[in-house]
Amino acid sequence: MNADERELLDALLAGEHRALARTISKIENRAPGYRELVSALYAHTGNADVIGITGSPGAGKSTLVDKLAETYRERGETVGIIAIDPSSPFTGGAVLGDRIRMASTIGDMDVFVRSMSARGTLGGLSTATADAVKAMDAFGKDKIIIETVGAGQNEVDIVRTADTVAVLVPPGSGDSIQTLKAGILEIADVFAVNKADRDGADRTVQELREMLHIGEGVDFGGSGHHGADAMADDGTEPTAGTGDGNGAENGNADADAGRAGNDTDSPAEWTPSIVETVATDGTGVDTFIDELAAHRSFLVDSGTHAEKVRERYAEEIRTLLREDINTLLETELEEAGGVEDLAEAVRTGDTDPYAIATEVLSPVAACLEEATVQARGLESESDADRQ
Structure with missing residues (x-):
């Protein structure tokens, strides 16, 4: 380092x-x-x-990210936000659309917002995102929020970068929940039915619960009016609230029971919770933050946090090796005449192509x-010296 x-x-x-x-x-x-x-x-x-x-x-x-940052600041915590925006087709940089909707904390130096480009990665995050998280972490930010592009099923890289993943689902999603089932919905630690003041919020919550097999004898730790205990005596779903957290006490109690598992000898498992929010006025945001904290x-x-960190570093090592090897191979290809000449030969x-790859x-x-x-030889010499 210079x-x-x-x-x-x-x-x-x-x-x-x-x-x-x-x-x-x-x-x-x-x-x-x-x-x-x-x-x-890394050391910091x-x-x-x-x-x-x-x-x-x-x-x-x-x-919602804007409201999260505002609420965290009210609680005295510093915040870093990485908004992953679509890539510009002209420059490859971020389009910067998300910054327009984050206005509540403008001027607050303890909220640092940075837009970054997805750069066409299928997983939704560019390789640089994880490094930017480390920069904010070393800087001393208490909370680092990564907002992804929202591309759909492919956007699962966030699991390898974040400790807790929240998936937002708008009301009236209907069949789109099933469309996302095989991908993005399976990565959630917390679900937020945002815009819960709109028609269809009740149905969306119920669809999420059914998809996760919530109503089949499994305790579920939702908050607001949609915890596992939030069923009327006749078995019907009560009228949905807007995530004001009035039922949070009972909901969190059920959450603790469900997350602990029925068998005390079995490994602990986390049951995703469902929170209703209205980001435009902050309704349900406190409850949402509490659920994020509960997962943390x-x-x-x-003890699963250490396992997640280990897996994260393992993936970083693989990514760096892929990048470096790709660079080496590009150099070899250029020395062999370039891809275009090789393609013409094919x-x-x-x-x-197989013969070219082998060569x-x-x-x-x-x-x-x-x-x-050489490494094994040095290791053998070192062992001999110690003996």
Whole structure:
């Protein structure tokens, strides 16, 4: 790490927002020296609570994130927001649409908002997102909220980056819930039926419960008026509220029972909760935050948080290896004449893709084998010295 990068790191750790912005820009642009900078951040991370907010387009994600940040600030916590926007077809950068709907905390230096481009990744998050989270974590943000694009089933990378994932579902989703079933809905730790003051909120909550097999003898930890106990004596669904949390006490009690599991010897499992919110006026946001906090506590108390972090780092290692190997292979391809020339050779029948792949990979594989042999030799010498 050179002197400029060291100075930038020191400024970030000292709490200078300008340094945080510059660091994230360096990370997103993959500028020279960014890897050394990110490596130095790791020693200062692990304290932030990372929350992912996802859901279908139009669910109100940006408005709810804005209210979350405002409420966290009222509770004295600092907030970092990463809004993953669609990629511009011209520049590849973020379109910046989400920033327009986050106005409540403008001017509050303890709320740092950064738009980042998805850069066409199927999982909804660019590789730089995880590094930007580390920058905010090292900076000292208490809560880091990642708002995804809202592309649909493919948007599941958030599970590998966030500690807690909330999926927003608008009222009247109907068949779209089934459409999302195989993907995005299965990643939720908390469901938020946003815009719950609109018609269809009751039905949407019921559909979510049925899809998760909530009504089949499994206690469910919803909040508001839709906890597992919120059924009338005749078995019918009571009139839905708008997530004001009046039933939270009983709902949370059921949540504790359901999440603990019926068998005390079985591993602890988290049962997703359903919260009704109206982001435009903040209704249900406090209850929503309480459910997010409950999941965070569950992760820590059950020991699954350490497992999630380990899996996160394992995926980061795989991602970095894929990126680096891809760069090496691109270099080999250029030395072999470039992809276009190789493709022309395939077209004319001079060779085939498999033969080209074998030829390009051979020197890389040879280098890896040689490095492995050397590493084993050094390890053997070290063992001999210790003996």
